[in-house]
Structures are given as C-alpha cells and as structure tokens.
Amino acid sequence: MSDPRGEVRLVDARLHLLSRQVLDVDGEPAGVVDDLALAGPDGGEVEAGRDVHVDAILVGPVLATRLFGGRVPDSRLPRIAWDDVGHVGTAIELTVPSDRLDAAWVERWVRDRLIARIPGGRHDPEAGA
Amino acid sequence: MKKLLAAALGILTAIGGFVDIGDLVTNAVVGSRFGMSLAWVVVLGVVGIVLFASMSGRVAAVSGRATFEIVRERLGPRAAGANLLASFAINLLTLTAEVGGIALALHLASSVEPRLWIPVAALAVWLVLWRVKFQVLENVAGLMGLLLVGFAIALFQLGPDWGELLRQAVPPSPPGTEHPASYWYYAVALFGAAMTPYEVFFFSSGAVEERWTAKDLGTNRVNVLLGFPLGGLLSLSIAACAAVVLLPAGIEVSSLSQIVLPVAQAGGVLLLAVVILGIVAATFGAALETALSSGYTLAQYLGWSWGKFRRPARAARFHLTMIVALLLAVGILMTSVDPVAVTEMSVVFSAVALPLTYVPILVVANDPEYMGEHVNGRVVNALGTVYLVIVVVAAVAAIPLMIATGAGS
Numbered sequence: 001m002s003d004p005r006g007e008v009r010l011v012d013a014r015l016h017l018l019s020r021q022v023l024d025v026d027g028e029p030a031g032v033v034d035d036l037a038l039a040g041p042d043g044g045e046v047e048a049g050r051d052v053h054v055d056a057i058l059v060g061p062v063l064a065t066r067l068f069g070g071r072v073p074d075s076r077l078p079r080i081a082w083d084d085v086g087h088v089g090t091a092i093e094l095t096v097p098s099d100r101l102d103a104a105w106v107e108r109w110v111r112d113r114l115i116a117r118i119p120g121g122r123h124d125p126e127a128g129a
Numbered sequence: 130m131k132k133l134l135a136a137a138l139g140i141l142t143a144i145g146g147f148v149d150i151g152d153l154v155t156n157a158v159v160g161s162r163f164g165m166s167l168a169w170v171v172v173l174g175v176v177g178i179v180l181f182a183s184m185s186g187r188v189a190a191v192s193g194r195a196t197f198e199i200v201r202e203r204l205g206p207r208a209a210g211a212n213l214l215a216s217f218a219i220n221l222l223t224l225t226a227e228v229g230g231i232a233l234a235l236h237l238a239s240s241v242e243p244r245l246w247i248p249v250a251a252l253a254v255w256l257v258l259w260r261v262k263f264q265v266l267e268n269v270a271g272l273m274g275l276l277l278v279g280f281a282i283a284l285f286q287l288g289p290d291w292g293e294l295l296r297q298a299v300p301p302s303p304p305g306t307e308h309p310a311s312y313w314y315y316a317v318a319l320f321g322a323a324m325t326p327y328e329v330f331f332f333s334s335g336a337v338e339e340r341w342t343a344k345d346l347g348t349n350r351v352n353v354l355l356g357f358p359l360g361g362l363l364s365l366s367i368a369a370c371a372a373v374v375l376l377p378a379g380i381e382v383s384s385l386s387q388i389v390l391p392v393a394q395a396g397g398v399l400l401l402a403v404v405i406l407g408i409v410a411a412t413f414g415a416a417l418e419t420a421l422s423s424g425y426t427l428a429q430y431l432g433w434s435w436g437k438f439r440r441p442a443r444a445a446r447f448h449l450t451m452i453v454a455l456l457l458a459v460g461i462l463m464t465s466v467d468p469v470a471v472t473e474m475s476v477v478f479s480a481v482a483l484p485l486t487y488v489p490i491l492v493v494a495n496d497p498e499y500m501g502e503h504v505n506g507r508v509v510n511a512l513g514t515v516y517l518v519i520v521v522v523a524a525v526a527a528i529p530l531m532i533a534t535g536a537g538s
C-alpha cells in the first residue's frame with residue numbers, strides 16, 4: 001500500500017491490520033479491526049488466483065461470527081470504507097470523525113439514550129469539579 | 130511537591146493493588162499462621178510487579194497503547210477473549226470484595242450494619258468515577274491510603290524481638306505445625322495478590338489518562354520504584370504485626386477486627402482510628418481501580434472510546450460498563466456473602482490468568498514498531514523471562530494446590 005507521503009510499504013493483513021485499534025480523525029477510538037472485507041479487481045466477487053484489495057474494515061458483530069462461526073448478512077455488517085483510512089501504524093487512523101460513521105451507532109445509542117441523560121453526563125472532568 | 134504528586138499514580142496503583150482488602154486479609158492470615166516465613170514471596174512479587182508495571186507504563190507512554198489493546202492485538206480475538214473473560218471475572222470479584230471491604234471498615238468505625246453501608250459505598254464510588262478528575266482521584270485516594278503506615282508504627286511500638294522475626298524470614302521454612310501444601314498454597318496466593326493483572330491494566334491506562342509521552346519515562350520509573358516497594362513494606366508490616374501478636378496467642382484471622390487488633394493493642398484508639406481511615410481509603414482506592422479496570426479491559430478489547438479524561442458522554446459504553454459492574458457487585462454483596470472469602474478466591478484465580486497478560490507486554494516491549502529506541506534492554510528481558518517461568522509455574526500450581534489443601538484450611 002502507499003501512504004500519503006507516497007512511500008510504498010508491505011503490510012501483512014494478519015499482523016498489521018487485524019485486531020488493531022481504529023482511531024478517527026480526532027484520535028478518538030472508533031473500534032478494532034475485527035475483520036476485513038475483500039473485493040476483486042473491479043469491486044466484484046473475489047476469485048481464486050486473481051488480485052484482491054481490501055474494500056472495508058469490519059467492526060462489531062462480525063467478531064462473534066469470527067469466533068463462533070456462522071455468517072452475518074452483508075447488510076448487517078457495520079463497515080468502515082477503506083477509502084476513509086489515512087494511515088496504518090500501531091493504530092489505523094481514519095480521515096473522518098467517528099460521529100459520521102454508521103458503524104458507531106451503538107456508541108451513539110448508549111450515549112443519547114442513557115449516559116447523556118444522567119445529570120453531569122456532558123460535564124468535562126478536566127474542567128474541575 | 131509537584132514531583133512527589135507526580136508519583137501518585139504509582140502510589141495509588143500500589144496501595145490499591147497491594148493493600149486492598151484481599152491483601153490486608155491474606156497478609157494478616159499468613160502472619161498469624163506462618164509468621165514471617167512467607168516474606169520472601171512479597172519481595173519476589175514486588176520485584177515482578179515493578180518489572181512488568183514499568184514495562185506496561187513505558188509501552189503506554191511511547192506508543193499510546195494501553196495494555197489490553199496490546200493483549201488483543203498480539204493474542205488475537207480468541208486468546209485475548211479468554212483473557213478478557215478471566216480478567217473481567219476476577220475484576221468483578223475484586224470490586225465486590227472492595228465495596229464490601231469499605232462497608233466492613235465503616236462498620237468497624239460506626240457499628241452500623243455493613244449491609245446498610247454497601248449501597249452507600251457503591252454510590253460514593255460511582256459518584257467519584259462519574260464526576261471527579263483523574264488526577265484528584267489518584268492523589269486523594271493514594272495519599273490517604275498512606276495512613277496505613279500506622280501498621281508499621283504499631284509494629285515499632287509493639288517492640289518485637291527483631292531477631293526472631295528475621296529468623297522466621299531467612300532462611301524461609303514453614304512452621305512445623307503447618308502442612309507444606311498449605312504453605313505453598315499461601316505462597317501462590319500472595320504472589321497472585323502482588324502481581325494481580327488489574328494493576329497493570331490500571332497503571333498503563335492511567336498513563337494514557339495522564340497523557341504520558343516518551344518524555345515521562347522518568348516519571349514512570351519513579352512511580353513504580355516508589356509505589357510498589359512502599360506497598361510491599363506496608364504488606365510486610367501487616368504480616369509482622371500479626372506474627373508478633375496473633376501467632377503466639379493462637380488467633381486465626383477471620384475478620385477485619387482481628388487484623389487491627391495488634392494496632393489497637395500497640396497504639397490505642399488514636400492509632401486505630403488512623404489505620405481504619407487508611408483501610409477505608411485503600412479499599413476505596415482499590416474499588417475505583419477495579420471498577421475502572423473493568424471498563425478499561427472491555428473497552429480496549431472492543432475498541433470503544435474510554436477514559437476519565439473524556440466527558441462521560443464521549444465514552445458512553447465505558448461508563449455504562451462501570452455502572453453495570455458496580456450494580457453487579459452490590460447484587461452479589463446483598464446475598465450476604467463474606468467479602469473476605471470472595472477476595473481470597475479471586476487472588477488465587479488471578480494467579481491462573483497471569484501469563485496471558487504478561488506475555489504480550491514482554492513481546493510488545495521488544496517490538497521496535499511500537500517502541501522505537503525504547504525497546505527493552507538485555508537485563509530487563511532476562512529478568513522478564515525468568516519471571517514468565519515463575520508466573521507459569523504459579524498459574525499451573527494454583528488450582529491443584531487449592532483443591533489439595535481445601536483452599537488453605
């Protein structure tokens with residue numbers, strides 16, 4: 001893959017991508033790479049013996065099926081498009097804020113329905129008592 | 130003063146990890162049954178936790194990745210998931226014991242029924258987690274916990290035969306009245322208590338909370354070198370107090386009031402009050418530490434946003450996890466289970482889970498991609514490898530010893 005500086009470097013998907021932390025553009029955690037969605041050369045099906053590329057990072061429920069088997073229908077897989085990835089280091093850094101990701105809906109649900117409704121839920125702890 | 134306060138993370142980690150309710154009990158039990166003959170285990174444990182806590186702190190400072198993110202990244206979802214399950218269960222048991230411990234200590238001070246104190250204690254823990262700044266939390270709990278130094282003062286006032294205490298400690302040999310298997314069971318329990326994984330989860334996540342960078346490696350070193358040996362000294366003085374007063378009298382420790390008996394005998398009401406305040410602070414600190422650790426481990430495994438430095442709404446599932454953990458702890462305590470027995474168990478189980486946490490730390494501390502020029506030196510690696518062997522032996526021996534000795538009885 002090539003990073004923004006134009007350098008090309010070899011990335012091992014299993015070693016450098018899977019189970020790495022994903023950070024959004026502000027450095028906020030946005031999930032872990034639980035699985036990868038691969039696609040064929042023109043975005044079609046993956047075929048043996050032909051080039052593939054990483055199409056998206058899969059986060060969340062896909063972990064359960066990876067551990068225990070089974071399959072989640074594609075439409076139910078929260079995915080982060082590979083186009084949104086800016087840099088691959090000890091964490092995967094995105095170029096978009098996590099609030100704009102569909103995959104962050106659980107965090108948003110817990111925040112809006114539960115945590116933000118408890119008094120002080122939006123209080124900034126660093127601002128003092 | 131500022132330098133001193135910078136060491137607060139290490140002191141709180143050590144006070145909360147070393148002299149929480151479980152260690153208070155384990156050390157007093159050990160002192161009253163085996164004298165000082167298990168002191169070497171405390172020393173072994175202190176060196177081990179200093180080694181691995183400083184490694185995890187260094188990884189967090191240099192790479193910004195806390196320990197459970199590394200566990201997940203290196204072990205993959207399966208093995209890390211097994212570690213998560215074990216660590217989370219131990220954490221929950223310990224949290225339960227700590228909340229119970231706060232209630233027991235308040236009961237000792239007020240003679241109000243402990244079960245009335247349990248919801249009050251849990252609510253107080255939650256309010257601090259919800260509202261108080263991380264730095265304030267660690268300074269107050271850590272420094273108040275230092276009041277436990279009352280145990281050391283009591284020891285001096287008791288004016289023991291120091292030569293006799295030393296003879297019990299070196300060379301270490303179990304007293305003739307005890308079965309060797311019980312001796313080794315308690316050795317594993319003490320070792321597990323000293324090296325409990327939640328200490329490194331908390332310490333490394335705390336380093337991220339405090340936004341340490343490679344510049345703070347000195348602070349990291351001061352923290353572990355000051356905090357953990359201090360915790361070890363407090364542990365030893367608790368055991369020594371028990372060895373001086375309770376061992377000759379043939380009293381076996383089964384409650385908190387017996388643990389503070391030597392203090393009351395030596396220093397009267399005033400010192401007793403100081404020590405009880407110290408116990409409340411130490412158990413409260415440990416409750417904060419374990420509640421936070423339950424949030425840290427789950428959030429880091431699943432990649433959620435976490436940390437006390439964020440607004441609760443910006444780390445929603447992290448805060449929800451801590452609330453659920455506290456509610457579960459209160460629920461368990463309301464069944465009238467003995468908090469002291471709960472910790473004794475959790476300490477032994479934590480010995481089993483040790484290798485799954487310490488192996489990934491050692492591996493990543495050697496990975497230049499994470500550490501750059503700050504990878505482990507040769508001495509640290511040699512020591513780390515020796516400790517991995519000890520940790521694995523303790524992990525393998527823990528359950529068989531527990532069954533063979535009927536949990537040490």
